[in-house]
Amino acid sequence: MKLKQEFIAYDTEGLSMLVPTGSAGFAGLVQGNRTLGVILSLLQAETTEAEVVAAMLARFDAPEDVIAKDVRRVIDALRGVGALDE
Amino acid sequence: MKETYRFAETVVAVDALYPAVHAYCSAYRCAGTPALTVQITQADIDAERRKSADEDRAEGRPVRTFADDYLETLAVYRKIAEWMPLRGTVLLHGSAVAMDGEAYLFTAKSGTGKSTHAAFWQAAFGSRAIMINDDKPLLRIAPDGVTVFGTPWDGKHRRSSNCAAPLHALCILERAAETQVVPITASQAMPLLLQQVYRPADQAALAATLRLLDRLTQTVPLYRMGCNLAPSAAVIAYEAMKG
Structure with missing residues (x-):
């Protein structure tokens, strides 16, 4: 899976957002903290949920089940707004 | 019909299907060589109509109907607004x-x-x-x-x-x-x-x-x-x- 071209990841002052172009089917914003920003950066290239979890584990000092739950939540949200090519 | 305007210090030529957009923009008419030429087709107008209807549905209100010449004014500005960001x-x-x-x-x-x-x-x-x-x-x-x-x-x-x-x-x-x-x-x-x-x-x-x-x-x-x-x-x- 990969972030669709119709969406751009944007970060400012600790706030991460997914911003759709005017041609995306979704007109809102997805907002979150640094975790969202990192996951969005990992989704710039083709990857899998397991690879995203592994990359997050390497970067953050947190239990695997917590990270896996965060990743699942973000991916579900992105899937819900049609932001993923799968 | 084609007229030239200055919007945000940029000369824009508008080639429209209906005269209404030219009346709408008349206070901005100017001479000069355009940096951008906006040409409208019926497909642009139809796209505005679909977009407006989609927005009405998304907000749960009855779908409004608009005349082509009004929708053309929206289509013109959309093309200008698409072009402008790469020019600051x-x-x-x-x-x-x-x-x-x-x-x-x-x-x-x-x-x-x-x-x-x-x-x-x-x-x-x-x-x-x-x-x-x-x-x-x-x-x-x-x-x-x-x-x-x-x-x-x-x-x-x-x-x-x-x-x-x-x-x-x-x-x-x-x-x-x-x-x-x-x-x-x-x-x-x-x-x-x-x-x-x-x-x-x-x-x-x-x-x-x-x-x-x-x-x-x-x-x-x-x-x-x-x-x-x-x-x-x-x-x-x-x-x-x-x-």
């Missing part, structure tokens, strides 16, 4: 008032009272306050400052002037029981600004829009105003933001 200019939904030659821009979700509040400035300050644009001004965001430009796309009350002014402050309006103005940070302003700015369909143009908003929020003082839509709010807002 964005369309921001809001009301811009020039006070003693400096612009104050109010933006908010639809229905909050931007136009009502902006009209209070004219009532409170008379000829010192000039309405630059009551709906969709253009903002040129340069390294040395932000300039607000009037455009013909000025809302249902048709309040605008073919003029420009440096942006002194940007204010996000919210309804509140009492009027209060507080400074806010870029990250506090950005979510709403991203909803109110024109988001191009083209990815590169959207990326440019985000860079320009970054520059805007780093260079212009930002405020949030709780507002009860009392006429006195104009004086309170000006005193808080004039610096």
Whole structure:
């Protein structure tokens, strides 16, 4: 899976957002903290949920089940707004 | 039929199917070599109709019907707004008032009272306050400052002037029981600004829009105003933001 071209990841002052172009089917914003920003950066290239979890584990000092739950939540949200090519 | 206009110091040729758009833009007519030529087809008008219907459905209201010549005015501005970000200019939904030659821009979700509040400035300050644009001004965001430009796309009350002014402050309006103005940070302003700015369909143009908003929020003082839509709010807002 990969972030669709119709969406751009944007970060400012600790706030991460997914911003759709005017041609995306979704007109809102997805907002979150640094975790969202990192996951969005990992989704710039083709990857899998397991690879995203592994990359997050390497970067953050947190239990695997917590990270896996965060990743699942973000991916579900992105899937819900049609932001993923799968 | 083709006419040439100047919008935000850019000469734009508009080749339209209907005369209405030329009447709409008449105050901006100029001579010169266009940097952009906008040519409208029936497909552009049909796309505006679909977009409008989609928005009505998304907001749960009956689908409104519009004439082709009105939809063409929207199609023209959409093409201009798509092209502008890669040249340093964005369309921001809001009301811009020039006070003693400096612009104050109010933006908010639809229905909050931007136009009502902006009209209070004219009532409170008379000829010192000039309405630059009551709906969709253009903002040129340069390294040395932000300039607000009037455009013909000025809302249902048709309040605008073919003029420009440096942006002194940007204010996000919210309804509140009492009027209060507080400074806010870029990250506090950005979510709403991203909803109110024109988001191009083209990815590169959207990326440019985000860079320009970054520059805007780093260079212009930002405020949030709780507002009860009392006429006195104009004086309170000006005193808080004039610096």
